Amino acid sequence: MSIPLLSFKQAFTAQGINYYSFLNETTSPEKYASSQLKYKIFCCLWAIASIFHMANFNGFSINLTFFLLTASAIGLMAKPSSTVRLLIFISLQMYQAATDMPRVSNHWILYTFVNLTILQSYVYLIIKRKSFYIDKVELLETFAPLVRMELIALYFFAVFHKLNAGFFNTENSCAVEFLMLQNNYYNFLPSSKTLLTLNIYFTLVVETLIPLLICFRKTRYAGILLGLLFHLVLAYNPLNGFYDFSSTVFALYFLFTSNSFSNKIHTLYLKTIQRKSALKKRLLQFNIVNFAVFSLSILFVLFLINVYTRAFQDYFRHVLWTAYSLTFIIVFVLSMRKKEKSDNTRTFTFAHYSLLLFPVLVFLNGLSPYLGLKTESSYAMFSNLRTEGGITNHFIVPVSTQIFDYQKDVVQVVSSSDPFLQEVAQEGKMLVFLHFRKHVRKNLPANVTYIRNGVKQTFELSKAAHTHELLQSSYLLDKTMEFRAFHPSGEPPCSH
Incomplete structure (x- = not known):
């Protein structure tokens, strides 16, 4: 097929270009349209996760990189269908993470691996299709299985690292300290020693169940719901602004959902826009009642802002995270009522063996402490794991697995x-x-x-x-x- 000459605008924005259509390789136009919608929503959720990351340390304007990353995230949310905006956004994120290495948080290094996976999938499709125009649905279906593997790897190590004597020691366990800090801050749960001990096992059981349940189609929705609730609560721990980690996991859970969730989000969005337009038309008709309602609404919002400002210092956690996470969970629960008639999606089926590069690196990164390599940014966060100095407290992995001597x-x-x-x-x-x-x-x-x-x-x-x-x-x-x-x-x- 001959490729026509393009104007600069066409080449840069991919407007009006359609050398091939992935629709011909999908089951139905309806599923193709739903997958397009799913791609756009994921781009929005992915951008939102980066904003929560920067909010955790007020990083929106620390330097030019963070400012540009913030601007690119907003730009991507404004037009999630733009491949150029997505590439700019993930390039800025990877550059920012690279400049901060090796002091990169666990969720941010996973975020970087996911962006590398998306970029590699895009390059793979360019080579496969011999075109810079890549169908969004095909791009989604290429990187999504790989990203799912990476999330499962994260959960594997989140549990595996905790299988050590320190985590089961009630005097030092992070599970105990987390619950004590949360109780001291919110003061709504008893702090008995029995409850603190049970929280050690509860944490391990929940973090084990989440990946196991979401791996299988019949239990996937239960696993996602369990994970959403777990990370919702975790984000309120005063030890850290864990909403950055939770928002990243929320976005990755989305890749495990069926198109019914995407369709539900779109339906509610359209209803909101319609109600907004109807309300706007009604309020534009001047009368005393409308004027009073409008004025009282503004005063009520200002009152709420005043209350929340005095009650909470971290407004991103208690206002924005609360609104975002609860909305996400409620819409997800509503979408659970409608199961798709046929979902032939293979959760972990990948397009080519070369695309396994970054899932493998994600797994190897988690193995680092046991190989004698780094102990930070290896998903061992708050696990009480000790592998340094020729000593380990892990129940399963001995020191002899350390083929590198850096920790010794x-x-x-x-x-x-x-x-x-x-x-x-x-x-x-x-x-x-x-x-x-x-x-x-x-x-x-x-x-x-x-x-x-x-x-x-x-x-x-x-x-x-x-x-x-x-x-x-x-x-x-x-x-x-x-x-x-x-x-x-x-x-x-x-x-x-």
């Missing part, structure tokens, strides 16, 4: 002019040498005394040669490996 090379800080290192020394913690070396090279403390391999050494900046071991660097290791400080003995306390 550790440093005990004795004293330092650097505030962070001095705090580590006072708390009796230890550092992986790579972490210690990177901190010293970056912050250049005047002096630091430390013990490595049983040998006590002192680093003095004024006397150190440029060849000193603490002033050396490895760009690849420094960019990809991040380690937490750890206690040399006993069960580790709850930490990220």
Whole structure:
């Protein structure tokens, strides 16, 4: 088929271009239209998740990258059908994550892997179709199975990492600390020792059930609903703004839903627009009643803003997250009433073996602590897992699986002019040498005394040669490996 010449606008916006139609390869025009709608809604949910991420640390305007990422997210929501806007958005997100590495949160590194998967799927389809115009439905059906695998991998490690002595220790378990903090803040549940202990097992059971249920079509809706409720509650924990993690999971759950959920969202959206138009026409007819209703509505909204401003400091959690998450869950429950007559979608069927690259990397990233690699950004968040210094508290994986020695090379800080290192020394913690070396090279403390391999050494900046071991660097290791400080003995306390 000959390809016609395109104007710059056509080439950039893909308007009026349709070299091929994926409709010819789908079961029906109705399903194709529903899948197009699903693609657009996912783009909106994905953009919203990034906004919740930035809201967690007020990052909308920290620097130009965050500002552009915010603007691109809003632009994508305004026109989710635009492939160009999606590519700009995911490119900015990946660039931002790359600049922050290795200090990247667990959900944000998963977010990056998902965007890499979308980009790889797009490139794969360009090569397959020999065209830059890619059908949205085919793009969705190419990356969705891969992203589903990545979410399942996340849940696998979220549970597997917790199978350690520290997580089951009621004195240190993150499950206990989470519940205590939530109870202290909201004060609506009893804090008996029995309840705190049960929460350890409850957390593991729920996090195990969610991926198991959503893997199978008959139990999928129950699993999604359980996950939505679990992450809804988790987002209110005062320890952290977990709505960034929860909103990411919400968007990924959407890829497991049938088209009935997308259709329900669209139907409610259209009804809302119609009611808005009808209400607008009614209020534009001037009379005393309309004027009073309009004025009282404004005063009531201002009153609510005043109340919420005084009651909650984190308005993104208590106002926007509450509104977003409850709306999502309610619409999902309403869509559960209508099951599709035929859903031939294969949940994990992928188009080509080369597309498994990033799902495999997601899984390997979770294995990092057991391989002797990084302990941060490996989905071991708040799991009480300890694998450093030739010791592990995991019930299943022994230290012998660590084929890399990075975690075995550790440093005990004795004293330092650097505030962070001095705090580590006072708390009796230890550092992986790579972490210690990177901190010293970056912050250049005047002096630091430390013990490595049983040998006590002192680093003095004024006397150190440029060849000193603490002033050396490895760009690849420094960019990809991040380690937490750890206690040399006993069960580790709850930490990220």
